[in-house]
Every structure is written in structure tokens, then in C-alpha cells.
Amino acid sequence: MATDTPVKERSVPKPVFTDAEAGAKEFPSSTSRSYNYFTPRKRRATVYEDVTVDVQPDPARHLTQGWVYAFANGDSGYPEKWTALQSSNWHEFLDPNEEWEQTIYRNNAAVVRQIQQNIEHGRTAHVFASLDPAWVKVLERHVFAWAHAEHGIGMHVYTPAQRDAPTNMINNAMAVGAAHKLRFAQDLILYNLTLTDEVEGFKGSLHRATWQEDPLWQPTREFVEQLTGSRDWAEQWFATSIVFEPLLGELFRSGFVMQVAALHGDFVTPTIMGAGESDAARDQRGARALYRMLADDEAHGAENRELMQGWLATWSEAALAAARQLQPIWSQISEKVVRFEDSLERSRGRLESLVGDIGLETPKEVKS
Numbered sequence: 001m002a003t004d005t006p007v008k009e010r011s012v013p014k015p016v017f018t019d020a021e022a023g024a025k026e027f028p029s030s031t032s033r034s035y036n037y038f039t040p041r042k043r044r045a046t047v048y049e050d051v052t053v054d055v056q057p058d059p060a061r062h063l064t065q066g067w068v069y070a071f072a073n074g075d076s077g078y079p080e081k082w083t084a085l086q087s088s089n090w091h092e093f094l095d096p097n098e099e100w101e102q103t104i105y106r107n108n109a110a111v112v113r114q115i116q117q118n119i120e121h122g123r124t125a126h127v128f129a130s131l132d133p134a135w136v137k138v139l140e141r142h143v144f145a146w147a148h149a150e151h152g153i154g155m156h157v158y159t160p161a162q163r164d165a166p167t168n169m170i171n172n173a174m175a176v177g178a179a180h181k182l183r184f185a186q187d188l189i190l191y192n193l194t195l196t197d198e199v200e201g202f203k204g205s206l207h208r209a210t211w212q213e214d215p216l217w218q219p220t221r222e223f224v225e226q227l228t229g230s231r232d233w234a235e236q237w238f239a240t241s242i243v244f245e246p247l248l249g250e251l252f253r254s255g256f257v258m259q260v261a262a263l264h265g266d267f268v269t270p271t272i273m274g275a276g277e278s279d280a281a282r283d284q285r286g287a288r289a290l291y292r293m294l295a296d297d298e299a300h301g302a303e304n305r306e307l308m309q310g311w312l313a314t315w316s317e318a319a320l321a322a323a324r325q326l327q328p329i330w331s332q333i334s335e336k337v338v339r340f341e342d343s344l345e346r347s348r349g350r351l352e353s354l355v356g357d358i359g360l361e362t363p364k365e366v367k368s
Helices: 047-052 101-124 133-143 146-164 168-198 206-213 218-229 233-260 269-295 301-325 327-331 340-358
Strands: none
Touching: 047 168, 101 168, 101 269, 133 206, 146 168, 146 206, 146 218, 146 233, 168 233, 168 269, 218 233, 218 301, 233 269, 233 301, 233 340, 269 301, 269 340, 301 327, 301 340, 327 340
16 A cells, blocks of 8 residues: 655755856857857858957956956056057957968968979979079078078067067967068078088078178168067067068068079079068058058047157168168179169058058158
């Protein structure tokens, strides 16, 4: 016969459902099955946006408890005061190149593979043994001295500067620039080793003394070293990408080496320099987008434009002086197919186009 035996209730904690802060927040895609903490630039987020936007949060976005660490001087996280420029929303910047970890490896691997193939073609075609002797001297001294400028900017300008930028999107863009600079410097030095093996009597170590001692290169070296002296990451990127690249980088790489090498029996060196030009163009697209955003900022645009105009005047004056010091190199070749003034004029035009896109005025020194 059944009995009404009471069932003993087990004593276990009962779940308590609360309206936790994170779950209660409403985000742009709160009601969507494709969830994001941000508003994509287009209808759907790209892979670039998914892996960069808000990866590095800040107290203004999601990090409600504030920074969880600080430096010895009291600065915590990624202080906006590490640049004199101001923004109503630093997170508005998105790299037009959409660079992230996978693209760095993929793009650089493709460039290195192409350069190695070009060098091997030159070796099998016995091109290096028939190079013009005057051009060989230019290669020894000047072309490979350029590797020091690229390495200095990649290692000692972009690498520390990218750490100081306030968002992951800016960090990524500058870190990619650093990776490109370091890879390009390595491309040149590895090519130098090839020529040392292939060209009888080639002085493969002469570029180091040229960079350190040759009067033609000392203003350029000083410019690169002064870049490392600034602790304003935005000024470093501005002075490098907007000023150095057109007035010195493009002047030497494209305005000289890529113009004259083939007429001296060298079809390999221009392909390597062309890779550096492509890297600089990608870097400039990102820099142009950032500084245009800052120049157009509703709250801080006027102050930003004034500050950038001052940077432009100071750095372009130093870059022009360094460029003019390189002029004698244009006379050290057998086939003088391009005048220094013509190369410099094209570089000035590039600078004028860049600063115009940002919304700045071209300094009078550059126009003259």
C-alpha cells in the first residue's frame, strides 16, 4: 500500500539571474545574430574590422573599470596625451589597407619570393658580371647605404611609436609599416651579399662607412636620428610618411635608382627598390587617412591643422636640405638620363599632393 512519504529536498544553491552590466548594454548589433561591439563601415564587418576594432579597449569604450595597470610615472594604459594632436574619437580611424596579422605574413612572403626570383634570374643570366663599373661603385656606396635609413625608421621610429598610439587600428597600421621597413632593409642587405659573391672585387661592406662618414649622407642620417628623438608618436609618423618619404625616400628610390639602373645593365635593383616604393605607398594611404580625420575633427580640427602645419614646415625644411646634399650622386653614373632637379621637382609635387589631401598648405620652401 502506498504511503505519503515526504520527499527530502536537496540543499543546493539556486541560480540567481541578475541584469549584469555587460548583458544589459545595448550595442549596434545587440538584436542581430551576427554580434559586434562596433558599427561596421559597410553592411557587414570585414575580417580586418573583426580582428582590430576594440581588440585594444580603453576607458571610453567598454573598459568601465579604468586601466588595470600603469607606468612608474603614473601614466596608465595608452594615454591620449602621448601626442599633441587631439581627436573626438580615435577609434574612428580604420586603415584603408585593412592590414592585420595574416596580411602582413602573406604580403611580405609574396614580396620576398618575387625578389628572390628576380635575383636568381639575374644570376642565371650572368647580369651581375656585366654591370657598368661606375654603377657598381654607386651600388657599393649609396644604394646599400639606403638600407640603414630603412632599418632606422623601422626599428627605432615605427616600432616604439606604434606602442604609444591609442587604438589597435593605429597600432596595427604603424606596426605593419615597421615590418615593411625592416623587411626592405633586409632585402637590400641580402642582395648586397649576392653581389659580393657575384661581382669580382665588390666591396660589400662599404655602405656602412658611407652611411656613417660620407658627407653626402650625413643630413639624411641626422634626419632619421632626429625622428627617434621625438616622443610624439603622431609627429613621428607624420614626419616619416608625409615628409621623409616623398622628399627623400621617393627622391632616391624612384627618382634616381629606378630611373638609371637599367641603362647601366642592371634590371634587378629596380625591382627591389620598387618593392620599397610599394611599401611606402601603402604606409602613406594609412597616414593620409589618419591625418585627414584629425584635420577634419569637429572639436579639434583647427588646433590639429595648426600643429601639423608647424610640423610640416620644420621637417620639410630639414628634408629639403638633406635632399640637396645627395645631389652629387646623380653625377656619379655613366649615363646621366635624369637631372637631380627633375627628380626633386617630382618629389615636391608628391609632397604637395599629400598635404593637400590632408587639408594643409604646402610650405613656401617646397613650392619654390
